Amino acid sequence: MDKVRPLNPMADIFVRYLLGSEENTDILIDFINAVFSQKGHDLVVEIQLLNPFNLRTIRESKESILDVKAKDSKNRWINIEIQIAPDASYANRSLYYWAKSYAGQLKTGDAYGNLNPAVCINLMDFEIFPQLPGYHSCFQITEVDAPEYVLSEHLQIHFIELPKNQLDGIRSVKNQLDAWCYYFENEGSKEDNDMTVLLKDNPAIQKAHKIYHNFTANDELMDMAEAREKWQRDVDTRLKSAKKEGKKEAARKMIDEGFEIEVIARITGLSEEEIRDL
Template sequence: MSGLQDKYINPLTDFGFKKLFGSEPNKALLIDFLNQILPEKHKIKDLNYSRNEQMGLNELDRKAIFDLYCIGKSGERFIVEIQKAKQNYFKDRSIYHSSFPIQEQAQKGDWDYKLEPVYTVGILDFIFDDHRSENEILHLIELKNQKCEVFYDKLKFIYIELPKFKKKEEELETQFDKWLYVFRYLSQLQDRPQKLQDKIFEKLFEAAEIAKFTSEEREAYEESLKYYRDIKNVVDTSMEEGVEKGLKSVAKEMKKEGEPIEKIMRYTGLTKKQIEEL
């Protein structure tokens, strides 16, 4: 079925995620979502979107392209990404990416090294192999010492394993539940559920209505949905050893259509070298 026959956009597509959470008119959506997962002291009142291109310190660092990068009113940095498929060294990549908002804070001259908090938020469309038997959906990772005491509380990694969320509409209790329900089921809905009548979700459903898109937006969304489905299909139907082969065929198609290498890397999780060799 064509994605344009759905009433609402799929927020896990590259286009859908940026449309709903990455644009100035809709930033209240991102703020509300982040505030469900942040500790009390780092709750956000306002934030500004920052362009990825400002991040790279040299030619090598241009690969640090994030879905969303924003800075809170108090200076906190947030990297927010959708991860569609498992990839090798996913955790390494997260740590590497978090180093950019840290280095970006360096000041010239007499600087005392004081840093603002850096958060990496990953919305995962897969389950970590080492967490398959656990029920926890949200993982908060911090730097701790041998006594399990927090050594440094300004660097945090928050991962949400979406496939573990199975609640039905009538079971939704918290605002966090409601957001997870939106991420998982928005594109399958025909009407706004009774449990999602808050003002913030009224705004979200309005922004997500495909009928209101321009023809350019509809085209961009359709293309984004196609790649998302290709990748999902690879992951859902392949045995573990066949996944990389399937992702390479998606990358090959994207490359043939002239998509930039950074975009192919983000969609498939393949390295630049793997893509160049296709």
């Protein structure tokens, strides 16, 4: 029997593999529809991956975010991001990446009428809105005095805060999003009766469970996951250094080490133009 190495099921590289592989679009659709159905949004029927999982590309990448990008048959652009470490500016960051996804649809000369809805789904292992009771929040643009009036359906940002999802075993699972949350919180821990029940009645999560065990038994994938984790620790170290030694000096060192400009900008707070001028 293959030796299984431990892996956090919330590791971004695993989630990218799980939801971002061409052979797993059925799982991707199931997860997205679990999110959409809770808020009464139209469900996904067909979907196209815009950045399918590629082992070589990810191995060579130094991106700060390994998200899943897709477009469905209703021309909705859907972006899924996983975040484990708390980030006080995460709401702003999510809005920024929504804006990039929305604006990135147009090429020079395209009409604004060609824009389609952009949806961001953030699955987080920390709380960002402690004042809100539910673990799943969805934000849109509404009129201040008439919140029932939505300016445009083109902006939709979901936040799923796992720590707020207080599931007391399988009996607390009431819907498919509850089931996915239970999965991400418990996959990889010892097999118990609750997980067995969840898998028995849930084909999508049963497939996800098999994929997780295949991933953790694959030395190449696990080596890459561990390298990714180390890289993220290095980024965190650079963030602390940037506060001590000055933003521009930290940026120069990161340029020398091959970090992408977008990553350097996020860590140092410098604009991408300022970094290019160094």
